Amino acid sequence: MTKRHVSLPADAAVGVRGFIDEVDERLSSDEETCKVVEDVLVDLFGDREAYEAWQAGESVSPATRVRLQGYDPCNTTVEAEYYAEKDEQKFERSKHLQWLWRQFDATPMADNVEFALQFRRMLADHLFEECGDNCRFFKGISFTYGHNITVGDNTVVHDDVHLDDRGKLTIGDQVSISDGVHIYSHDHDIVDQTSVRNYHTIIEDDARVTYDSMVRAGCRIGANSIVGARAVVQGDVPAHHIVVGMPAKSVKIKPGWESVADPIDDGRLDTNQTDREIEYEIDNEIEIFDEFQRTLSPPDAKQPPEHPDAADLPDAGQPDAQ
Structure with a gap:
């Protein structure tokens, strides 16, 4: 199939690349993967203000608390977690990255194809063998x-x-x-x-x-x-x-x-x-x-x-x- 080359406007491309490179750098560092995933999801879902208020001890509804806690993959479970034969050491990190991949797909930005393809390709370097x-x-x-x-x-x-x-x-x-x-x-x-x-x-x-x-x-x-x-x-x-x-x-x-x-x-x-x-x-x-x-x-x-x-x-x- 013949396809066209498609690109984002220059300013948008710079913003996308800067964000992806920042996440890539953090995932490649010694920083805890769980913390990186939590930070990225809080910002992608536009929940930074509510998250910081909750962290500061302000009262939130039970539903809001569950939502804010769920940005941290350490507070979640996925189906594969129940499999007895899995490599626990490898899975600890891949679970966090898989959570980021899936939750990213739930954001509106996942429908911005050029951005989303670049973001998932970056994650694949960290998640896949x-x-x-x-x-x-x-x-x-x-x-x-x-x-x-x-x-x-x-x-x-x-x-x-x-x-x-x-x-x-x-x-x-x-x-x-x-x-x-x-x-x-x-x-x-x-x-x-x-x-x-x-x-x-x-x-x-x-x-x-x-x-x-x-x-x-x-x-x-x-x-x-x-x-x-x-x-x-x-x-x-x-x-x-x-x-x-x-x-x-x-x-x-x-x-x-x-x-x-x-x-x-x-x-x-x-x-x-x-x-x-x-x-x-x-x-x-x-x-x-x-x-x-x-x-x-x-x-x-x-x-x-x-x-x-x-x-x-x-x-x-x-x-x-x-």
Whole structure:
């Protein structure tokens, strides 16, 4: 698609760059991330006067107090905080940065596209394991942790995408991820939902994952391939192939790439999920509990069955929202 070059007026550009550089410098310093995030959100939401009055001991309503306390990410919880296997040291910082990313998206300035793209790109340097040059991240993107994500150069992630990095997620160069896409790196056992397996999910260079599609944990989306709208990918997409459907199957090779693409006779995708499983251990000091309290033994079985591999079933074992 041919696009125009768009820029802010000179004065606005200077103001935007000055603000982003200041936040970047503070996040790169020894200053506590929690304090940086709190300060930035107070100002972005225009609440400095009320915040300082509250800090000075003035009386505020219970709702105002909750709002002002919530600018400090140390006073918040996020879903991934409940996951027993997470790296606590990495998560402590990534939680604060994830809070800043999400709350920024709730400000009016998040709709100023040029400003917002620059701000999120700066945050990606601090939140992700690695982020390449010239990446663009649009509004409403969510993560599990953030620190298990690697993104290459010139990649674009559009609105309302979920990047699950409970396992590990690698996204290559020149990748396009369209609105509403969900990319997972963890699965739940189909019998015991509390049993979670983490995987390495890979999106290779020049791939396009299009509108409202889903990529299952542990899949590889090959270079220069296309995942069609609303497809559900449960296996590896070969390079240069176009896949569509639920479950996704290859329907053709991109024109002009036939000589370098591996053919698939029936269109079915190979599943190599187990090769990309990431083992983890849970600290013995963590209290493990089953939030569902379900009966796992079938009523007509004398012994509880071995848990079948979710990969053997076409539509089971999919993760929750995170």
